[in-house]
Amino acid sequence: MASSVLELQSVSFVRDGKTILDGIDWTVTGDQRWVVLGPNGAGKTTLLQLAAALQHPSSGTVSILDTTLGRTDVFELRPRIGFASSALAKRIPAEETVLNVVLTAAYSVTGRWNERYEDIDVRRAQRVLQEWRLGHLEQRRFGTLSDGEQKRVQIARAIMTDPEILLLDEPAASLDLGAREELLQLLAAYASSDDAPAIVMVTHHVEEIPVGFSHALLLTEGRIAAAGPVAEVLTAERLGSAFGLELEVVEQAGRFTARAAS
Numbered sequence: 391m392a393s394s395v396l397e398l399q400s401v402s403f404v405r406d407g408k409t410i411l412d413g414i415d416w417t418v419t420g421d422q423r424w425v426v427l428g429p430n431g432a433g434k435t436t437l438l439q440l441a442a443a444l445q446h447p448s449s450g451t452v453s454i455l456d457t458t459l460g461r462t463d464v465f466e467l468r469p470r471i472g473f474a475s476s477a478l479a480k481r482i483p484a485e486e487t488v489l490n491v492v493l494t495a496a497y498s499v500t501g502r503w504n505e506r507y508e509d510i511d512v513r514r515a516q517r518v519l520q521e522w523r524l525g526h527l528e529q530r531r532f533g534t535l536s537d538g539e540q541k542r543v544q545i546a547r548a549i550m551t552d553p554e555i556l557l558l559d560e561p562a563a564s565l566d567l568g569a570r571e572e573l574l575q576l577l578a579a580y581a582s583s584d585d586a587p588a589i590v591m592v593t594h595h596v597e598e599i600p601v602g603f604s605h606a607l608l609l610t611e612g613r614i615a616a617a618g619p620v621a622e623v624l625t626a627e628r629l630g631s632a633f634g635l636e637l638e639v640v641e642q643a644g645r646f647t648a649r650a651a652s
């Protein structure tokens with residue numbers, strides 16, 4: 391079995407007297423691709439922020455890539471973690487070129503300013519852009535891209551540093567059908583490659599789970615309702631209970647759909 395890249399033990403997260411996460415025990419190994427699902431406010435984004443070393447737990451331990459939060463320099467740890475979220479994307483300057491948005495990841499900053507980049511970084515950024523079907527856009531300003539293109543740039547940026555774990559917060563949110571399907575195809579291809587890192591993706595919709603994702607975690611009111619292989623977790627009963635309605639869930643060729651039971 392692959393070794394763990396993320397391990398949460400008895401983790402709770404409290405803010406302003408509100409318990410946002412409670413008693414979370416969760417292990418992710420290098421060969422796993424997880425989807426995290428749950429109703430609005432369940433704590434999914436908070437969970438991802440702990441995994442990204444952007445927050446510390448109120449109690450319990452969070453170990454990321456064999457280092458324990460609170461006992462490590464997060465500035466050394468963060469470049470080993472790929473993270474993409476719409477909150478992070480809002481900090482990307484609209485006038486920055488696509489190539490620079492990806493290149494700056496090498497230094498974990500969101501604008502280009504005065505860093506010097508090696509040719510090898512530029513070549514890697516160009517290769518990653520090609521892989522995410524963005525090669526023709528490398529000199530375009532980030533702010534002029536479509537939502538679908540911007541989402542792909544965010545992922546390209548997150549994987550630029552060759553991370554050991556990739557965390558994606560709602561990568562397909564707000565995309566139209568074509569852009570969503572293109573992104574899911576790219577994510578499925580990336581997730582299936584041998585050298586891909588562990589992946590954790592937060593989403594609201596089972597329709598947004600790429601083919602090949604192996605595990606699912608269902609979060610409700612800050613607690614784990616179910617966690618394990620997708621076939622065991624993404625059942626009508628478990629999803630219905632998490633979202634509080636009777637559901638029909640269909641799996642076909644590795645993709646899922648869910649709707650209210652008639």
Ligand SMILES: Nc1ncnc2c1ncn2[C@@H]1O[C@H](COP(=O)(O)OP(=O)(O)OP(=O)(O)O)[C@@H](O)[C@H]1O
Pocket residue numbers: 405406408410428429430431432433434435436437
């Ligand atoms: N800093 C904070 N202080 C107080 N409450 C917070 C803080 N951050 C998050 N919360 C609350 O914690 C809960 C969980 O938030 P979180 O964003 O993690 O949930 P989520 O599952 O990602 O939600 P959504 O699906 O709506 O994006 C929400 O009720 C939110 O309002």
